[in-house]
Amino acid sequence: MIPIVPEPPATLENGIPKLIVHLIALNFCNFHDMLNFSLVNKSCYNTILNDSSLWIRYLKIIGSWEATDNSPNNVDFSSISAIDCLSHPISDPNLAREYFIRIYTIMNPPVNEMLLKNYANFQNSPILREFDSPSLQAKLFSNMVKFLLLYKVERSAKYHSLVIRLDTILDLFVGTIIREIGIKLDKKQYVEVKSLIDALSQLEIDDPEIGVDPLNSLLEFFIARYSETYSKVTDDSIVSEIFVKSTDKSNQGIVHGFKLQFSRLDMLFSGDMASILNEEMLEVGSIFKQVGDSDNISEVPIILKLIETFLNSYLISGLIDKIMIKAREIDQIEEEVGTEKKQLEQLINGDSGASKEAVNESGSTVTPISSDDDSPINIMNANSLFFQCVPYIHYKLISTLQNLQFPETMVEHIKMDYIKVTCEFVNFYYDPYLLEFLEKLPKQCHDSLVRMVDMWESIKIDDKKNMETDILRMVDDSHEHKKIGPFDIFSTFTNIFKFNNGSSNKSSTKHTKVETENERKITKISANLQILLSNVEGIKSLISVDLTVLVLQHVKNSYDLLLGLTKYSTTEDLNKQLYQTCSDIFTDMMKVLLSRHIEPGFTEALNTLRNYKPSDFQDRLKATSVAVAPLNNFIELVNVGDLILQMVGVFYQRELVFSGIVKAKKGKYKDFLSMSDCEKSITKFESILDTYMADGLDISINVIISEVNYTILRCGVNDSTYNMKSMEELAKNQDKASEWILKSVEILDTHFMLLEKSIDKSILDVFRQEIGERLIAIFIKLLTKRFVISVMGAIQFITDVNYLYDFFVKYRVKPTVQYFISFKQISQLYLIDCSEDRKQCKELGRLVVELGRENGVFSPEEVYQFVTRRADWAKIKKAVDKIMYGFSSDDCIIM
Structure with a gap:
């Protein structure tokens, strides 16, 4: 029902207000009922005929009213026909009644003719003969669909009957055109086909109760x-x-x-x-x-x-x-x-x-x-x-x-x-x-990476076992009971190296084969030492760059399969899923690489370092001039780890960041919370490498110090080392540092030089300082527990202290240098000869007090403890104590 704004009340000649007539007319759904009501009297008739709102209501139902300024109002009502009478909506209320009556006059006869009177033979309807082209008939049927809406508003059972019949006619009409389109299309008569399609497009059906859909039928x-x-x-x-x-x-x-x-x-x-x-x-x-x-x-x-x-x-x-x-x-x-x-x-x-x-x-x-x-x-x-x-x-x-x-x-x-x-x-x-595919590929990639790493580890273990088996196969048990001298050991190790370097060479005669086998026979202890040596040398290969390349290639292959999908118009949501999957594969790769390769490799390396004891086979290795540098091998392993970290970082930047898969912040805006999971995994990798580096250095320091201790033992350092009685004993060293000093410094110098270009300067400085502190501890222990220093031996002691001082000055190990500066001062206390002049004892006591206050490293009590290692201490103790404490032991009386 269309709301109508009431006009001002007016009174008809018979006393009925116009508003009442208007409201009554609005309640008539049937157009004919409204017309019958208008015949009550002339005034009522005139009122309804002139009430434009009533006629506008009907125009709106059939789609011929458009209340806009653009609607044409100059329609020539005399020229319109059944195919175009509903094609020109108007907006002038003064024309509403005339326009509607004209439309009704045009459309009602064909509707009655085709849908009521002559439905069984509607094809012969005069109006279809008048409009005989598919295009015109389509327009006619479209207008009939709209015109039937008047019956729909009336809520009449007649409407449903008319709709069913019209629906049937339209179905036949569309089917006929479709069949004709097929015939014309087979003949490639595209002009006629286009004309028929245009006819279908002009068949407008806005009534949902009509099931015919021309476009859908065409499709x-x-x-x-x-x-x-x-x-x-x-x-x-x-x-x-x-x-x-x-x-x-x-x-x-x-x-x-x-x-x-x-x-x-x-x-x-x-x-x-x-x-x-x-x-x-x-x-x-x-x-x-x-x-x-x-x-x-x-x-x-x-x-x-x-x-x-x-x-x-x-x-x-x-x-x-x-x-x-x-x-x-x-x-x-x-x-x-x-x-x-x-x-x-x-x-x-x-x-x-x-x-x-x-x-x-x-x-x-x-x-x-x-x-x-x-x-x-x-x-x-x-x-x-x-x-x-x-x-x-x-x-x-x-x-x-x-x-x-x-x-x-x-x-x-x-x-x-x-x-x-x-x-x-x-x-x-x-x-x-x-x-x-997105769901399964990450698991496929994970399983493949795990199998690859496990296979590499398995091959490494097999190679190690094969190496040990090959070495042990050369063991000659019949010689185990014999005492093997240095020359024999040298021969057996020479055979080992011949075996390693030329195992692929084959003799052409049986005699040569027998001789070769005999030459390759070694003792069991030598075999075990060779296995240990091989394990130490193999530290640097416990993690593999080649394996990492294959792992990254696997991930790249997965990315190729995934990102290949984004090249072909995937949706934004799917792209996000693809990118997230790529990130997940990267983080999973990092977990696999760390847990199954990097961590086991470093763990094995650290265990090898812990088990490495140079004292067990130093003499035998010396016989073959074989140099063992376990720390250097470990540093090479760390360098491999750093290289792998760089490779992973470059891969991350090129494959994920540059391609837009991961949004990474840069510069000062980057923090842990803003890091992606991929960056966090890389940071974790870096942290693990630093931890293993620290652990390896700590273990290696212990190994180096153990090697120094072993060297000291080999050199026979004892209480007679500096307790020299004559110039002949002093002259044996020819003004050189003692053997134990030279060899200990040689060990330290070798490792310091090996590490010079292997690790960062900050880490190397910490390593050198720790070595220096450990050596100071050894030196103090020897000085306080083992050395006995004579006046003549003090010259050699001073030479050794100066040699150590020069060594640590060379590498700028400042804390250790400070210790040896103090030792250089303290070493002067051993040169004072107190055997003939008691004044010298007093001078010695005074110097002990002064050095204890001024050396800056050792306390007076510690300096006193060092002085007690003089060879003549028993003779001068009372005199020195008298100077230092003001009394001697003889002055103490029990009351």
Whole structure:
């Protein structure tokens, strides 16, 4: 009911107000009832005829009123007909009654004729003979649909009967036009086809109770027209052509004896699919190139509907579903040795780079799996046909659609982007496979990385066992009971090194073989020492750059499969999921690398350092001039760890940050909370390396100090070292430092130089300071517990102190240098000869007090303790105590 603003009250001649007449008229739903009411009297008749709001109400029902200034009001009512009487909405209230009556006069007769009187023979209705073209008839039927809305407002049962009949007529009309379109299209009469389509587009049906949909019928026609071709190109037999059995083990991507024929997929998409879709668009495009009576409809909905139907009903939900099911079935076949394991063995056993070639068991060359973007197979999908299918089929779908010959269509002065819309179709219907791929690939990558690292570790353990076995095989048990002198030891170690350097050389005669075997016989103790030596030398290879390269290549291969999807119009949500998956794979790779390779490698290295005792085999190694530098080997291992950290960092920047997968803050705005999970994993890696570095240095310091202690023992340092009685004893050293000093400094100097360019200066300074402190502790212990220093031996002692002082000055170890400055002062106390002049004892006591106050390192009590190591201390003790404390032991009396 249309609200009407009441007019000011007015009184009719018979006393009925105009407002009352207006309200009564509004309550008549039936147009004829309102007209009958108007016949009550002349005044009532005039009032209703002149009440424009009543007529506007009916115009609005049939869509002929438009209250805008743009609506034309100069309609020539005498010229309008049944096909255009509802095509000119007006906005002038003064014309409302006249316009509606004219429309009613025009439309009511044909409605009664076709839907009531002559429904059984409506084809022969005069008005259809008058308007005999499909376009005009479409306009007529459109107006009839609108005109029937008057009956709908009346809430009359008659309306439902009329609608049913009109619906039947429209269905016959649309069906006839569709059949005619098919006939004309087969004859390539595109002008006539376009005219018929225009007629359908002019059939406007706004009543939801009429089920006929001209556009949908047209779409169904085109779908039915190409359905047979769709069925042929997506026939189930293609599945067996795509997956073929293969026994060629040298080929890549074979899974359980089946190979995916990428060439057949290419033929399916780039050949058959592209061909039929291009033919469709050429035909549809040819239709709409023609100029018609109306452009209310374009080829856009037809082309999009055809492609969507083909993709959803025939290709993705049909053939591709069957392909994926078959791929899963093949993947689930059990086999003793998986393809990926064989490929990993090829990569690790000498084929460290993916660009090298491997040799299979038969001796033929096998090209390793490539990581190129153009290759459909890499190490991450080589053992799964499902993983091969998903990204490649997605790529072929999108690339095929992008290369189709779409018509040049303008929509609102903008070129229609068919590629974007059709790619969205692919991503929508293909989405379940993409999500499954996203869900499974990280696990596939994880399992592959774990197998790769474990295989590398297994090979390392096997190599170590083989090395030990080869060495122990040379042991001659018959000689174990014999005492082996230095020359014998030298010979056995020489044999070991001959074995290591020339094990691959074979003798041409049996006699030479026997001699070689005899030469290679060694003792069990020498074998154990060689094994220990090999373990120490092997520290630097406990973690592998080559393995890290393979691990990163695995991750890169996974990224190639994932990010390849983003190149082909994936949705924003799917891109976010892809990026998150890439980040998850990176962090998982870091966990695997750390927990299964880096940490075990450093743990083994630290254990080897702890178990390394130079004193156990130093003499034997000296016989062969073999240098063992465990700390240097460990530092090389740390350098390998740093290199791996740099590789991981570069990979992170290039593959995740630069490509926009991870949003990383830079500079001063970067903190731990703003770090991504990937950055946190890298930071954790760096922290672990620092921790192992510190632990290794601590253990190595203990090893070096143990080596120094062993050297001191070997040199026979005892109470006679500085307790010299004559110049002849002093002259033996020829003004050089003592043997134990020279060899101890040689050990320290060797390690200091080895580490000079291996570690950061700050860490090296801490290392040197710790070594210096440990050496000071050894020196003080020797001085207070073992050395006895005579006046003559003090000269040698001073020489040794100066030598140590010069050494630590050379490396700028300031805390240790301060200690030896004090020792240089204290060493003067041993030069004072107190044997003949008691004044010298007093001078010695005075110097002890002064040095105890002024040396800056040792307290007077400590200086006093050092002085007690003089050879003549027993004789001078009372005199020195008298000076230092003011009394001697004889002055103490028990009361």
